[in-house]
Amino acid sequence: MTEQFDVIMVGGGHNGLVCANLLAKAGKSVLVLEANEQAGGAAVTQSFADGYSVSSGAHLLYGLQPQVERDLGLKVRLAADNMSTIALSDDGKHIRIKGSSVQGVGDNDQAEMRDFHKQMLKFSSLLRPFLNKTPPRLGAGGREDLATLAQLGLKVRLLGKTDMRDFLRLIGMNIYDEVEERFSNPLLKGAISLDAVLGTHLGPRSPNTILTLLYRLAATGGRIASPAGGMGAVTKTLADSAQKQGVDIRTSKRVKQIIVDNGRATGVRTEDDDVFMSMTVVSNADPKRTIMDLVGTRHVETGFARRIHHLRMRGNAAKLHLALDGLPAIKGLDKKDFAERLVIAPDADYVERAFNPAKYGETSPNPVVEMTFPSLRDTSLAPAGKHVMSAVVQYAPYELKAGWDDAARARFEDAIMDTLARYAPDLKGRVVASELLTPPDFEQRFGMGGGHWHHGELTFDQFLFVRPVAGAAQYAMPLDGLYLCGAGAHPGGNVSGAAGRNAARAILATEKGS
Amino acid sequence: MKTYDAIVVGAGHNGLTNAAFLAKAGLDVLCVEKNDYIGGAAVSRNLYKDWIYSNCSYVCSLLRPEIFRALELHRHGLQVTPYGGGVTFMENGDYFGTYWDSEVAHREYARFSKHDADASVRYSADVMRQCRFIRDSLLRTPPDPTSFKPKDLAELMHLGKQFYEMGEDRMYETIRFWTMSVAEYLDEYFETDVIKASMSGSGIIGTALGIHSPGTAYVLLHHYMGEVDGNVGSWGYARGGMGAVSKAIAGAFQAYGGELRTDAGVEKIVTRDGKVKGVALTNGDEIDANIVVSGMDVKRTFLKCMDESDLPKAFYRRVKNFKIRGSSGKLNIALDGMPTFPALPKGSPLLDGDMHFIDSMERMERAYDDWKEGTWSKDPYVDMVIPTVTDPTMAPPGKHFMSCFVQYCPPKVEGREWTDAERDEFGKTVIDQIGDYSPDFKDLILHVEIRTPKEIENEAGLTEGNIFHGELTMDQLLFNRPVPGYAQYRAPVGGLYMCGSSTHPGGGVMAAPGANAAREILLDLKRQNTVPENFGDD
């Protein structure tokens, strides 16, 4: 017998769970089909060695939208909020950044940082309301599209002459020139550069990297938090909440096909050949997988398929997880400092140099690293007295020219370990077990095409009106009954829940309209 | 002492154009030039025997035909002849040629990929659409988006209308085009590496960006939007070298009664009570004028020729951080005869055009990586032409002049000044690269002038040797160029104007900044406008 639902959600990542939840709340019967054993997508806590667990994908919360928490009536429990960033120096003279304040730099840099942070916050706050809205259509749009556009225009105008001019100038600029213009401390320049390029195929010299930084800030003003129980706890909360709303979540059910009947998505078929029917199918998978694989190009038009085909989503970020028999010693750091966010990006040129090989399908010999020791605040993650380290490492291109064989993996892991050892000489000796996840691993483990965390580069040409592609930025795909609710849709990546929430609202609005 | 209506600083093509339009309106105009020759970077220099070198800019297409016509430049000796051809040599001994005839061009594409041959049609249409958009703006003053003045609002509306009329889908395409990298843009059309490589050069010439840097797709337009007699995108030679362009404009200027003074470098732009008073020359002379127009780039104008105290603080900071990056070098070579390129058949028309020696996208980008590390590209992107194939006036019969534009070449080597040895090494890199494809080339060399950004700066006065007077990135285009709030050619000092390529629409021997600045000045003076509007619907 074929089961029938109002809505089928393909994939139970955090956006899918948020979307499913809100649709259920509106009275829909919702089925979530998740390929993995647990829901949560790339926001999961997984064990990688006996007794050691870690957030396998995203490990920090940058952007969970308060609107999402409010609409869902839940509160994510945090192990740490408002974390500092410590930019490591190999001579132990680290700097500490928290919001607009920096310790360890000269007065001038401190003043510039206050000014810079203020300006960035102001500009990012222009973008913030748009995170939680369906992007307007240009030209052909209706009244609401015009209103949204007018609102953006008005907001920019309301900045006043000086700020507006700066906004229009900065928006397309690269972070490298801006940090070089303002700051003198190389660690500060490096750390800000890193923030701007994290999760992208860009280096700090690439134009658009101010935008990527603003984008990160837009979500929560740059506040970094670490959830209690790892990222998996966040999605568990979301899953529990969804189930409480009546969402039917079935795991280990991989969707193989979105069924299209007479020009309309009508259901899905799973790998084990179960068929589920619904008038609305929402995909939390990335746009390429959704259209090219699950739907099939024959059911959409050629121009759209070509755009999806050209969508840039080559992941560049790898993750290294270390199980440690104790905290390593880093000159100049106290034990409690390990609870903060530590970054290795000693200057902007270092970050740019790390990026260079990625352009040619090679890994960085001297990678940039963002690391956390979550076990310090969250003892559930490691045996007593032991620790885990979770690091995001760039750059590790998805399409490695030489191929991601064991040798390539070993080479890259060595490069990372050597980099880390420059700061923590005793680290290698403390490693009990390690796990390297490259972009192909992410693709395989979480189904994200190209292993790209944001389901597609977050650059101007894949942003706002044109995310994921031109003409399909309003969550509804050009196939009746099919919607996109993952990071490939506006506003993109990070564990924000915004795409899921926006999609749910768009789906409900469409129903009301028709 | 005499007070001029206006003094134009710098007899480059923009300064001269500006001066000419002001003089045409009846103003008493003096144009001062630091060198003992005019032209700035549009010059014909006699640096070796009977050879004439276009030793800075070397090809002509962007010069607005509206300006040519309004100043009657043909009467002053300017003749622009289009050239065909062009080739990218490949490491495997093959080459990719550019043919004038569209059918032959199609066949050449198809030799590599039938798909790419057909895709080139859509590519041309899509790029041309963007060209039309920008060409419309060339002879217009950018609106100030923060202003509520009727003129600014009208211009903004005009801009908006142009955009809106494209229709929804093409609006999105436009947003993408303006923000993408040339590499990514080309990837959406073509599959053949050498075809992409040969096209991508236009996205980075003169910029401190690589083909993978977002924003470089737009730079393509600065090389496609020109025309020779309505052949949009085609390039030509000014007969007698690029100096013929400035000479003709100077001729027009003088015919309108303007006064030209060479060997007259400006030490200071003199101000009094927040208003310009005139200029002080390096020889100590002071000349008074009601208006001073600077054809120099903004850094030279405001940082070298003015006091910080004369300028608003925020403006000063912006100018200081205005990005003028030296990224190009040049070799000018006198040849004893026409070099042969064995890859090409004898008499190939491809030799009439621009020649390139980089055949892959990776090599293009790696050339940029070298520059980022503060050194010249070890495998550079060279845009090489032999103008004497088309223009017989530049060298004795049977002899040739060769111009090699080289991307990338830094203003300083790893942060230090260039040494002579390094300069020669840079030259050798280029000569070796060409020599790899032309066995007799080195033996034909009679004389070489090697120009790093340092030489270009010292001679033509271009800061860091940047050929565009400032990077062509989003933050420095349109109403952001050169400084937000000061994009309408007026400097923040009464009576002081900017007319160089640091202003909209930027570099290339286009003369549009000079003309646009003249229009604004005449507007302020409530004089009859002498600057033409664009021909429209091109």
Place this chain on the structure above:
Amino acid sequence: MTIQEVNQRRLQSPFYSRLAEVDRLNEWHSWKGYTSADAFYDHELEYFAIRNSTAVFDLTPMSKYRISGPEALAYIDRLVTRDMHKIRVGRVAYAVWCNDQGQVIDDGTLFHLRDGEYRLCSQERHLAWLQAAALGMDVTIIEETADIAALAVQGPTSFSVLKKLGLDGIEDLKPFGLAHFDFEGTELMVSRTGFTGDLGYELWIEAAQAEALWDALFEAGKLHGITPIGTHALEMSRIEAGFLAAGVDFLPAEETVRPGRSRSPFELGLGWLVDFKKPNFNGRRALAEEQRRGSEWRLVKLDIEGNKPAHHSYIYAKKRGRLKQAGFITSATWSPVCKQNIAIGTVRVPHGEAGSSLWVEIYYQREMHWSRVMAKATVVDKPFWDPPRRRATPPGDF
């Protein structure tokens, strides 16, 4: 490595030796890079061969693509606007294909050669688009323009000629049918199609057999008035038949630069080719929207008073007693068979309904002097020339 330099001269079709032999005028032009004749002897006399005996036109320069594979039908059905499931093996379909905006990229003919195998023939080149349309589909597309030689054999005696050529069973071939024959050991495909609106066929064979086919054909047609024709004569007949020419009566959408220069099938009078019963095809969503909203342009066939051909003319419509510009002519000719002054044009909706009157501003030159007339024109909804013999099966022995 020696590189074969690309041919920079005009290409020669495999029939070129024969074309050059029959040519008396030396009036050639480039058609997609091929040497193609304006006329061989006299374009008007050649025209009458189309309407009176048998005319032969070399259409090798048309772009040809072979589309095959398990999903060929699904592929083509999505590519074009009409329902290709209805086109069985051995049938030919005239079709248009659109981009996602519902704007016509080109029109052409699709030949269902064999199960899972088609040929697409069009004026413009489309490999890039055809490959984009093939993303994610199990289908092979081969460009075969130069490999396949093609002749149009058109006119009332064309059937007799082909019969004499020994094509047994040709009498059973219906309009828009195709059949394979053996020609001296090589497969010869014959379709009952053409661009003249008369009884006629098109012959398709591999390039190596082109000359032999030409020779045999002209031998067979010797007593039936067989005549080679150039583009001028063909152009007159195609306007009489009311057929559109790409690049003339519409522009390939992907090549237009200015806004509003492309056309939808509805705007070209080809709404009958759009089948909304198909769940998906390129342009469907935009065309459905256009159908709801109404079109902007309308293609019109005009019967114009007088005898001055209306080349490059403006079209006017009467609005509150005054003439207002409504559009322009894209193709015009004097029709010798109909003795009518005919044209194809494009006007803004709501103008141009069948039977309505429009005015055409015609400039003509007589002995250096130019004159202008405002000629009244009637919008007609049928081809100007559509003789019953075009459809008769078996065709008569004219």
